[in-house]
Amino acid sequence: xxxxxxxxxxxxxxxxxxxxxxxxxxxxxxxxxxxxxxxxxxxxxxxxxxxxxxxxxxxxxxxxxxxxxxxxxxxxxxxxxxxxxxxxxxxxxxxxxxxxxxxxxxxxxxxxxxxxxxxxxxxxxxxxx
Numbered sequence: 106x107x108x109x110x111x112x113x114x115x116x117x118x119x120x121x122x123x124x125x126x127x128x129x130x131x132x133x134x135x136x137x138x139x140x141x142x143x144x145x146x147x148x149x150x151x152x153x154x155x156x157x158x159x160x161x162x163x164x165x166x167x168x169x170x171x172x173x174x175x176x177x178x179x180x181x182x183x184x185x186x187x188x189x190x191x192x193x194x195x196x197x198x199x200x201x202x203x204x205x206x207x208x209x210x211x212x213x214x215x216x217x218x219x220x221x222x223x224x225x226x227x228x229x230x231x232x233x234x
Contacts, residue, residue, distance in 0.1 A: 107182035108189075114181045115193055118174035119220075126166045126216045133162060166216060171223035190228030197221030 136159070140151060175190065184190065198221035205214040 111178050111182035111184070112189065112193075115174060115178040115189065118170070118177050119193075119197065122166060122170040122174065122220055123213070123217060125170070126213050129162060129166055130211070130213050133159070136162075163212075167219055167223065170220060171227065174220075174224065175227050184228075184231065187228035187231030190224045190231070192228075194221040194224030194226075194228060197224065 140148065143151065178184070178189065198218050201214050201217040201221060205211070205218075
């Protein structure tokens with residue numbers, strides 16, 4: 106039962122990750138819309154001073170999502186060889202790539218693919234160590 110709950114926690118983290126990534130992409134689209142209305146000088150100022158914040162907003166779901174998903178799933182039931190993360194990460198990559206091919210590629214699909222790859226790496230790290 107604990108293993109099932111651990112898989113359920115991992116799936117719940119995935120749902121939260123994709124929801125937050127979608128909201129993050131909507132916010133970034135809004136910011137880009139505001140950015141396009143600026144004068145060329147102000148665009149240069151925004152790029153110079155706000156470029157790292159824009160990159161941070163883009164990559165924040167990955168930076169926090171992968172370790173938090175792993176920690177939440179491990180808190181419910183530890184994985185002995187990391188197989189749970191390898192299987193779930195592989196399924197995430199397959200579904201993300203398939204969805205990107207069928208529905209058109211969006212940056213959210215790239216984030217979801219990297220999320221799956223990160224889980225596979227976490228699984229392999231746990232298996233070796």
